Amino acid sequence: AQKVTQAQTEISVVEKEDVTLDCVYETRDTTYYLFWYKQPPSGELVFLIRRNSFDEQNEISGRYSWNFQKSTSSFNFTITASQVVDSAVYFCALSEAEGATNKLIFGTGTLLAVQP
Amino acid sequence: GAVVSQHPSWVICKSGTSVKIECRSLDFQATTMFWYRQFPKQSLMLMATSNEGSKATYEQGVEKDKFLINHASLTLSTLTVTSAHPEDSSFYICSARSELAGFFDYEQYFGPGTRLTVT
Numbered sequence: 001a002q003k004v005t006q007a008q009t010e011i012s013v014v015e016k017e018d019v020t021l022d023c024v025y026e027t028r029d030t031t032y033y034l035f036w037y038k039q040p041p042s043g044e045l046v047f048l049i050r051r052n053s054f055d056e057q058n059e060i061s062g063r064y065s066w067n068f069q070k071s072t073s074s075f076n077f078t079i080t081a082s083q084v085v086d087s088a089v090y091f092c093a094l095s096e097a098e099g100a101t102n103k104l105i106f107g108t109g110t111l112l113a114v115q116p
Numbered sequence: 117g118a119v120v121s122q123h124p125s126w127v128i129c130k131s132g133t134s135v136k137i138e139c140r141s142l143d144f145q146a147t148t149m150f151w152y153r154q155f156p157k158q159s160l161m162l163m164a165t166s167n168e169g170s171k172a173t174y175e176q177g178v179e180k181d182k183f184l185i186n187h188a189s190l191t192l193s194t195l196t197v198t199s200a201h202p203e204d205s206s207f208y209i210c211s212a213r214s215e216l217a218g219f220f221d222y223e224q225y226f227g228p229g230t231r232l233t234v235t
């Protein structure tokens with residue numbers, strides 16, 4: 001069965017601190033995609049990254065970076081020099097190759113509060 | 117590009133009434149649309165997958181007679197909550213997958229969500 005676990009329910013940091021959000025997933029498929037989304041208080045989901053199961057290269061985008069490790073089934077997300085605008089709920093999600101359905105399985109989310 | 121809208125953005129209805137939520141892909145055609153429900157401080161749970169011109173596929177535990185989904189065109193899917201009750205109060209989010217998406221194109225474009233409150 002597919003599952004996404006975000007063990008950190010809430011994290012509070014002070015502005016300019018680095019913070020890492022953990023994501024562990026379970027799947028039987030060899031082909032799958034992993035995602036991170038940001039959900040600010042407005043509720044609209046903001047797409048951050050998509051990574052396929054064949055690409056374990058780490059990725060950096062500005063202050064954001066992602067560490068994908070298949071050996072530990074983890075896809076962690078780091079925000080460097082956090083800012084108040086980073087405060088939001090962050091979801092990790094998994095999509096398996098179920099025909100053309102591609103439904104997303106979301107983790108429970110991590111609420112990040114960045115204090116000024 | 118790839119904009120998905122939802123209407124209304126919020127709605128308050130009385131218990132026992134029905135409410136319809138629209139999900140539109142504005143600049144692309146969507147063969148597949150997904151409906152999610154999110155209770156306060158909880159994750160998004162997939163309710164159903166709808167494909168244009170065919171019946172929706174509901175996730176286990178979701179009542180198909182209560183949550184009616186229609187995907188009559190490539191740009192519009194509707195979710196109707198019938199005989200709504202206070203426990204149906206939630207944030208409903210749709211997403212759409214482009215008809216141009218390849219088999220391994222996992223991109224879904226999310227709408228802004230609809231907040232339903234049943235009194």
